Amino acid sequence: MNQPARVLSPVPSPASARSAMERIATQLGRAVQGKEAQAQLVVTCVVAGGHLLLEDVPGVGKTTLAEALARACGLSFSRVQFTADLMPADILGAQVFHAQSATFQFRPGPLFRQLVLADELNRAPPRTQSALLEAMAQGQVSLDGATYPLPPPFTVVATQNPVDFSGTYPLPDSQLDRFMVRMSLGHPAPEVEARLLATRGGAPALDAVEGVSGPEEVASLRALAAELKLDAAVAEFVVRLATATRQHGDIERGASTRAVLALGAAARAQALWEARDFVTPGDVRAVLVPCWAHRVLLRSAVQGVTARDEAAHLLEEIARKVPAPR
């Protein structure tokens, strides 16, 4: 499961950060072909230090993408299939009694990996979901009075099937807020599907993915992104966008403060794609929809895919209307 981490030198500059990010994205592109923009967004989310929610119908490569990310970044990986009978201890771990030493020892669960794929998160009962989301927020697990830190750079890639909701526990809106980016892969283009069929013939796509980074590099990318300059005018622009969502007639609940912070972090990581050490309004706009579409609650009763599309549409409209600083 774990890939040997390639130890690379820390990232010294935005230019080398971009090349590192491009390296990772290229590897992702090998696993999920024809989805360059999505691959870039995944890398952006990881560099921004966020968790990723993949929402799509089965069979489009959600799991593959997560595994490819772990492999390309050289991160330890675990996959948890969330089911209706999954208990918190099943993911967090448990105190196990050792008869020989007559003591309890903590046996870490599958969460103790650098990249965790929480497959079909909405199938697990709320208690289990809650345990995962808590770990995501705090980067640690508390059990029986003891605290166990999760291995950095701890990242969760969760998946949801947006269509099949029967017997599921949809994530509460407040919990959705903990994911920095929500995205869909969508079906590959017909020519990509044809090429897959012709060239690979069903061979696992992950075989083509190489480890091109390591946890240290990811950590240094994150550190660099966190330090990028975000001008007061850009910060004000982010806040104006949030205010616009809060005042929009069709939106019941606008962007939260956590959403504002997440957008700032994502925009910082986005700026690295241009090898810049500062954030522009264009960076903010580029990540606005994936960052906020799952965080705003619409007034219309329709939920699911339609609501998400509607939210994305509203956010695009807001991004057009709120004047960017000049």
Added chain:
Amino acid sequence: MRQGSRLRLVLRDLGSGAAFASMAVSGQLPAWTLALYGLALVCALAGWRLFARRAKLTALLLLVAAVVLGMNVLAGALNLVVAACGFAGLISAHRLLSAPEPATDGQVHLSGLLMVAGGAALSGELVYGFFLVAFSVLSSLSLALGVVEAAVPEGEPMPVREVMRPLAKGLLFAVAGAVAFFILFPRLNWNMMGPRTSPGLGAATTGFSDTVRLGGAGTIKGNPRIVLRSTLSPDPGKEYLDAYWLGRTYDIFDGQEWTSVGRPPRGRLFMVTLRPGAEGLVHQRMELLPAYGARTAVALESPARLGNAAAHTQTGSRRITLQEMGGGEVRFLDPATSYTYEAYSLPPGGSGDKFEDLPADEQDALLTLPEAIDARVGQTAARVLNGEREPLAAARKLADWLQREHAYTLELSGDVEDPLADFLFERKAGHCEHFATALTLMLRTQGIRARLATGFFGGERVAGGYIVRAGDAHAWTHVLVPGRGFVTVDATPPSHRASQSSVVLQRLLALYEAMEAGWRSAVVDYSFRDQMDVARALVRPPRSRTGEEKPSRLPPLRAWAAALVAGMVAYAAWRVLARFLDRERPHEATRFVDAVEAQLASARLERPEGETLEDLDARLTREGHPLSPALSPITRRYLEARFGGRPLRQGEAAVLLATLKRAVADEARRAADESRTPRARRAS
């Protein structure tokens, strides 16, 4: 019609109305122009654009109006400036009733400006200022709404409130600022073009001239404007004085006009310094108000001495000299808005000049008759007098007869060949000039010396003094009684001697006069010295009750209060200023991006609304646009300067812009070459 459009048109029409009113308050416009304009304004405000479909045809009406006004001017009945003002009003009225289009709007505003200029030429009084401000405010609001309306696409609602609020606030500040400026700083005389000295609201009043012509309508009787204020000493204490205020006399009548042989201007200037309390004489402190509009001094009948005269103009007051003219007239030498002076007169009812004092030629003039006098005048006089030879008794007998047999009327129109005979024997109705002329000439036919006197009759007690209105203008007869001098005999029926204006109008005018007096004393005549006086009064230590200075050297309470108010005003001003200064100034890079976008605009790049330079650069790069290689480094540098904390170096912006300019020019040349090439090929 959109809500904003309706409001805009109402504001436009009201602005035009205010401009017209600024001329109308001069009281000099012909009544029919007032009526026509008023009608047009009412229709326009009701939304009835009656001339919307027949603009050119209805313009013929203006031609008719122009002809009528022109004829009036040629006939001398109308001043050219007044006629031009009236015509401007009619043009505006025509435009108000035309279809509301941008061109019409412009014409309405322009004619409004013309009318305001006309109003300044005609009056320039307090009410003019009010209407000027009203026009400025209403027209500005209307113009601003017009600009917004043009910018808002058809079908979208007008942001009326968003526009009107800041605009109204701005205008309020502007007007308040202008008023403050007007009050704080010394003024200039801005009514230099006036046809005469500020008659103000209502028509010209006194009509004192070298001649009095019989006939014509006596409209002046209905004019309630106050022309004269007087305080008398000793105070008679009556509610209505009913006194004769003499202006001047006339002794020669040629059948149509009264003139004065009198003494020619003697060239002798005199200014008598008066001492109050002369034996038996009534001392008057006279004030001739702006509505008076003439330069003849007026005093209670049989004035003995006049003096201490001062003229008041908009630039200040000064002492002036009086000159004695023919016909017993005393005239102020300098033109002014108003005059104050003192006078001593014999008590009302007393007699004036002694017979012996009159030069022979003047004595002879008192018996002259027109050459073509109707024989019936003398015969009637003889019949009425029935042998009475004593001058005063004869005059009273004739006056009684005239009052008994003749009616008083102001409805006289048109000149007649012999107005006296017409009055006495045909129409048997006339106004004071007819009665006085008839009495005077009838006396003369009987060898009794008499003359026509003009001035005012009345005296209404107001605030301890007496006022006389323009409507009190009057004419009467002076009969020369041997041993007593001239004695007044009035042939006009008593009920028609004084002003005949309505009570409501009098009250309204009194209110206006009070406002105008306040305006003059508090604003127009408020000089630098007054400003200094106020400042000094603020810091002068208070006097004790005994009138002695208090020993305390501390400033009085009012000085502290004034300092507090001044401090608060200064603080408020500082707050406003600080807010203004703290306002975020455009970033240097923003100015640069403005210049870049101006360059790009010349390249005719299609750009969706709200697309930033960053978005544009990304798009051009995606599309492989020829300008992209030049624009990308510029965009990058702009972004660095604006958001990256690396400002543009000295001259860097110019270099970058020059690069872009070259690229745009190259691209334009290339595009031109491309479009020429296929043609060249076809030609070959």
